[in-house]
Structures are given as structure tokens and as C-alpha cells.
Amino acid sequence: MNWFKRRDDRLRAEMEEHIDFETQQNIDAGMSPTEARRRALEKFGNVTLAREESRDVWGLLWLDRLWQDLRYAIRGFFRNPGFTAVALISLVLGIGASTALFSVVYGVLISPYPYAKPDEIWAPAVVPLKEKVQGWHSYPRRELLEIQKLPAFSEVMATGFEQSMITSAGYPESMLGIQLTANAFHFIGVPPLLGRTIQPFDVHPGGEREPVVVLSYGFWQTHFNGDPNVLGKKLDLNNLPFTVIGVMPSRFGWFTNEAFWLPMPMDKLDQDFDVNVIMRLKAGVTPQAAEQQLQALNIQLAHAKPDHFPKTGFRTQLLNYMDITVASGDMKSSLQMLFAAVGFLLLIACANVANLQLARTTTRVREIAVRLSIGAGRARLIRQLLTESVVLSLVGGGLGVCFAFGAINLMVRLMPPDDVPNEARIVINGYVLLFTFVISVLTGILFGLAPALRCSRPNLVEALKDGTRGAGNAARGQATRSGLVVAEVALSVILLAGASLAIRSFETLLHISPGFEPQRMLRVQVSLPPKQYPALDQRDRFADMVVANIQRLPGVHSVAIGNGAMPYGGASSTYSIEGQPKEEEKRVQISLVSEDYLRALGTPLKRGRRFTHSEVLHGEHIAWINETAAKLWASGTDPIGKRITLDILKADLGSQVLMPAGAASPVTVIGVIADTRNDGLRAATSPAVYIPYTLVAPPVREIAVRTFGDPSALLNAVRNEIHNVDKDVPIGRARTLEEIYGEEVAQPRFNMALFSSFAGIGLALAVAGVFSVISYDVTQRMHEIGVRLALGASKADVLALVFRIVTRVVVLGLVIGLSASAILERLVKFQVFATASFDWISVAGVVVVLGVTTVIAALIPARRAASFDPVSALRHEA
């Protein structure tokens, strides 16, 4: 800057010299000094113009002008604090909310993973013909080796699970470890925080694996206190020592955030288990080509093991990893809708500020007219006004980022954890700031354009006249401003409609009866190490004793075993009903229960009778079915007394799941219980069969405890009772059913909270807009109102006048907004919401809310108008 100033000064000096020289010559020629100087200046011409044009040659004129405009704009803002404050608030809310939501969208949808090229990872899906993709297909390890041979793939890795019992100081614990093939860390491409990751040499050629383990950041903190010397320490898993070779950074969360990763053993392939396979394609290979190769392989595998594949034919599809895991389905559509909603919010904020700008520029008409008349170009003027707008919105954007920090905290707390990848990090990063900058500038141009264009073309003569009210201008201005407010109201209505839908669907979900009572219920998982409990009767006896012990605790209402219906999910099996043709491909849910299950869960028995303790103990082949399952029998047949065979009991479930002899024979239905939401709150009830737990003994038992008081208070007592039976048994994380139930509603609650917030802010802005326009209108009309009052109008008439104006604007906005909402609803199909229709209650709600708020907003200017003193009103010149 200094150099420029010097050059500028030097030029000025030079020009001064020039004029002096000429002056001197004139004096020498005989003129008086004053005449000499005057003539010299005349000959020189416009000094300032010469200077400006020279500066223009230097190419920095635009910078000069920009600086000028900036200073002028900032001075203007300080001179109009009211305008500046309201405009800034609108901008902060609009841009801030947009920034916050964009951070969420960026962190969850656009770039949730720290993995190398996550959009180039594919997962195989086997889809029955004529059906839609359900999910990932998992392969046994032996088949993984076959897939790795296919030429289409440059790299294939797999992920498996290993239930691990950790014996360390304190309570024994059961955790799900993640198994990874030796090439996995290379595939995923994230370097470790400490030490090294699993490498190919950790799995021997024969398939045996080294006992090494890589810890997650979470595990390192909770179990090793973040000890920097953790490398080389031993961790006992399933009674075998594993050496810690590395720790991953906190953002790395491949299938787990809090456990650890182990090498996947590739030996003992005859005792196979399923793994999740993912692959990368070779350069130049299209997904379609790869699908064909994989399909050919799948057909071969289906010949060898038909049970693994759909019997009625299938096709192979490669799913992009990002599509499966990134906020699958619900969260993605929610975020998209919310993004649109926040866009509307921003538009409302823009309209508000445009309105304020318009009001302000009509008071500056004279100033602008003066500038135009001394020769300012129209383009220059528009540029200056736009600079003002952009500066205002950049400041608003900057403050909006601060607002976004707080907003993001709240949003993250509300986000449903299951629908968001572990690894997602919601922060304000470079991209988010860039987004903020861009929309600030665009916003500034958007709301600045209308006022700039309008007021750069005023009627000069009118404007320069003293005491002008610029009637023509004001009327045109008023129309634009009213138009803007109508737009604001309409957008606000759309947001309110969306919010009301979100609220109602949340409500509906809350009111769905789950079929059981989630309050005061504790669920505990107990793992029985197969080495200590190799026999079926040992496991059964353990379960029986634990249930009896816990029952005796004070504060316990009832205890039951309930694998698989606690409250959702569980094993499923194909079945055949005696006396009816078998329906292939149809399944029922299987739950293993004890006799007190119904009492514990609070599910009523509809028909038939309960199990007795002795029946359960002896593993009688009896069963309950739920009402949906009862419909599987031919209509008119009473299922009670009939028999059903569960195919899963015939299959070999591996060495860990024990069954008594004759488990495969059919069970007799002795009771029908009420339907529960056993597939999640939002899905229809699946048919389910409940059999005594003594018929199947997996190594994990799920125990439900209903308490009289707060369930978490009894947690330690329950743990103690379990350890009284066997002190070495690991107990998994205990949860209350309310927590689990709460997760189901987390997504709709998130939608509701955000939509309502946006709608609330939008409404506030729109109401502020209405208020400002009416206020302004009243002031403009003061003269007219004065005339009316003088001619005999009463205060009531004046009030009515104002309210008529308000009503016109609001009703128009309502009509447009409601029509737009109806159209949008058809387009969007609202898969996100449980209530798919936009009904009269919502409409009524929106109308009432809008009506009440705008009436309140209009009251103040109305009362002001009514209390005008006619004399001073008549004298008033706007």
C-alpha cells in the first residue's frame, strides 16, 4: 500500500509542478498571478480526473473503489443500528442454520469415512429374482478364497466376528472382536496411531493365525488407560494370550468403536463360518463385468451348497459400500429433506433482509439522486449497493458460523447413533467454511439485487424536490415489499407444514403400542464359555439357578429368559405346519423363553395356557405363538393343539449351540399370545413361535428383569446373583428396555426437533417481516390516515384498515404456501414420515399458528395508527 501511495503522491507533485510551470510562463507573458494560475488550471483540465485515469492505468482503480465502497457501507451500518441489527439476526439465523446442517450432511453423507477411496469399495449382494436388494450376502471362508481368484478384483478382503471373553482385572467381560483378513488394513488404507496393523505375515501359509491384536482407540482408553507403552502387552481372549501390536486412531471404527481387531484364521475350513466380503475392482473393469464373473461363481457355489442361495434363482449385484452403510435409507432421506427445509429458511431470511434494504433505500432516495445527478454511473451505483449487501451478509455469515457451532452440538446430541456411521465426524472444516462463504456471497447478491436495481433508477426530479413523498416510487416499492412478505409467509407455511408432519409422525410412533411394557425393564446378556459348559444340562441348570436367584431379590417383579424377543430380532426359521402344505421361503421368528416370560414382558396371553416350570425344565415340546403366527393356520382352524416343525432345530447349528436329543420333532401349540412389535417399532409384526429355552442352548442367554423401581439401581445386585452361581461368567452390557426402545424413535425425534426448529425460526423471521412491512406502510400512509381521521373515521376504522392490509398479505401467503406444500408432498412422497398424508389437523394447526402470530405482530402498528393525532398526521411528510 505504501508504494502505491508514494506513486500517487509523486504524480500529484508532478502535476502540481506542471501547473506551476505554466503559471510561471503566464506571469512572464504579462498576466497577473491570479489570472496566470487560473489560465494554467483551465488549460490543464480536471486534475482529479487525470489522477483517476492514471490510477486506472495502473490497474488498481477497482481496488480503490472497493475500499471506498466498503468504508461507506460500514459507516452506513453504524448509522442505522436498528436495520443492521435486525438484518444481521436474520442472516445469522439463516446462514448459521444452513452451515450447521451442511456440516451434518458433509460429515454423515458426503465424507463420513477416513478410508482410502470409500466410493470404490463394493460389496456383493445375492438377490432373488424379481425381488429388490435386501442386503449383503455373506460367504463362508472357503468361498472367500474362490472369490479372491476372480480376475475382476484387484483386492478382496473379509470381515468376521469373534465373540471374545476378556479376562482381565475386575469383571470378566464379553465383547465382539472383529476378524479381518491379513490384507484388510492395506485395503482400508488407514495408518495406525501406535505400532503396526495386521499384516500378511500374521497368517501362516497353513492358515493359522498369530495371536496378535490391534486395539481400537476406545478400547485402548478404557482397558489400558491410554498407556503409551501398551505395545507388546498381553490381552487374554477366550483364555488365550494375544499380543497388542498396535492402536488405531480415534476416527477409525471398522465395525466397532470400542473393541479390537484380530487376524482372521484361514485354517479349519471344515468348521466354517460366514464372513462379510468386500472388494475393489481392477482398473478398467466395470461393476457389471465384475458382477457377471461373481454370478458365474455364485452359480457354481449354489450347486454345491443350495441352502445358502435362494432356491428360485437369483442374480448378483455389486453394491457400493457408500450406498449400503452411509446413513442408509432413513437418515439420508431425512437429511435431504432437512437440507431443502434449511434452504427455504435461508430464502425467508433473504426476503427479510431484502425488505429491510428496500425500506432503507427508499429513505436514501435523495442521496442516490444527488449522486446520479453529479455523474455517477448506474453500474457504479449498483456495484456500491451490492457491495453493501455482500458485506452485510459476509458479516452475518461469520457470526452465523459461531451460531453453527452451538447448533451442531445440539444436532449431534439428537442424532440417532445407529443410523450414522461410527466414523462420522461432524465438524466445521474447510469445506463447510467454503460453503458458508459461498452462500453468504450468494445471499448478499440475492437480497441486494432487487433494492439495488430498483433504487438506481429513481425519478431524479421528483427525488430532488424538497418535501417529496415520491408517491409513485413508494407505491411501487410497497408492492415489491408486500410481494416479498407474501413470499416469506408462503415459505414459512411450507416449513410449518413439514414440521407438523414430523411432529405428528413422531407422536404416532410414540403411541404405537409395542405389545410389551418397556418401563422398568433390564436386559442382561450372559455368556457361558463353551469350555466350562460343554454339556446341555449344565447350561440349563445355570440358567434355571440364575433366574431363581434373581427372582428372590427385593425389588424384582419377575425374571425370565428370552433369547430373541428382547424385544426385537432373533433367530428365524422356515417351518412346516402339520396337515398343511409347506410354504417355502416363509419364516417365523423363534424365541427361547422361560415360563415367566409373559409376566416379565407384560405381554398378555390371549388364548390357551402358560408353560409350567416343570414343563420348561424337562424341555417339553410345547410352544406359544403370537396372533400373527396364528393366522398361518388355515382359516377356521384353531392352532391350539396343532403341531408345527421348526426346521432350524433340524439343522446343525455348530458346536457351540447344544440341543437335546429329539429337538427336531414338532412342537405343540398350547397358547396364543398378543402381538408385539418384534421387528422394530415401525415394521409390521412378524409371526413368532416361543419355545422353552431348554430345547436350544446357545452359549449366550438373554435375561429380562422387571423391577418395581428404577432398573439401573438393581444392576449390581443382579450381577452379583449371576456371579454367585458362577463367578467367572462374563456379563455383557446391560441395558434397559427403555433405552433400546428409545433408539427406535431417535430418528423421528431428530426429524421433529430439526424441522420444528427451522419452522420456528422461519416463522419468527416471517412474522418480523410482516411487522416491518406493516409498520412501514402505516408510516407511509400517515398522511392518508390523517385525512381519514379528519374526515370522521373512528379509531376502529383505522384499526380495521390496518388489519385489512395484514389479512390480505397473510391470506395470500397462506394460500400459496398450502398449495405449494400439497404439491411438494406429492413429489417427495414423505417416506421419512410415518403419517404420509397432509391432513386437516395439520392444516388447521398451521393456519392457527400463523394467524395468531401475525395478528399479534400487526397489533403494534395498528394501535399506533389508531392513536395518530389527525393534525400532526396531516402535516406529516414522509
Added chain:
Amino acid sequence: MSTRDPERLEVLQGTLDLLILQILARASLHGHAIAQAIERQSDEVLRIGHGSLYPALQRLLKHGLIAAEDGVSENNRAARFYKLTAKGRKKLSVETSKWNKLSAAMVRILNPA
């Protein structure tokens, strides 16, 4: 820029630049002397004022056709002197021959004989 007809301004700019180069070809002068020399040669060009000389000088400086240095003027005052550079000299001869060719052609067209 000023409210002048932009076309005329461009033509004038071009002529003014050329005139300055031609004047400086003979001697190094300071601003005022250049203005006087132009006045003698073409009244029309500088009717917009001596001041318009300076943007032209800045332009020529920017393109490297002239160079400036400080010196002392006739009446012992400090002044800035401008002189032609080699590049400027070349430009002048190129432009001059262009003009000559153009005016010769114009003469032939306008006076067929």
C-alpha cells in the same frame, strides 16, 4: 472514465501516445515541455486538457515504451524527465511506417489518377 464518446477517446489515445513517442524521439523532456510541443503540433488532441497527458505517460511507462528519471528543469525546479526506450523507438518506427502505408493507400483510393 469520463462521459466522452469512447470511440473518439480511443482514437485520441492512440494518436496522443504516438505523438508523445515522436516528440520524445528527438529529446528527453519533462511533462510540461511535452505538452507544449504537442500543442504546437496538434491543437485538437490536447483540447481535453494538459492533464490528459499524464494518464498517457503512465500507459507508455507501463508498456515500457518510455522511461522516467528525475532531473532539474530550466527554472531550477525538480522535474521528472521522460525519454524513449529502445522498445519505444522500435514501436515508433513500426507505427510510423503503418501510418505512412495507410495514408498512401488512402491517397491512391481517394485520388484515382
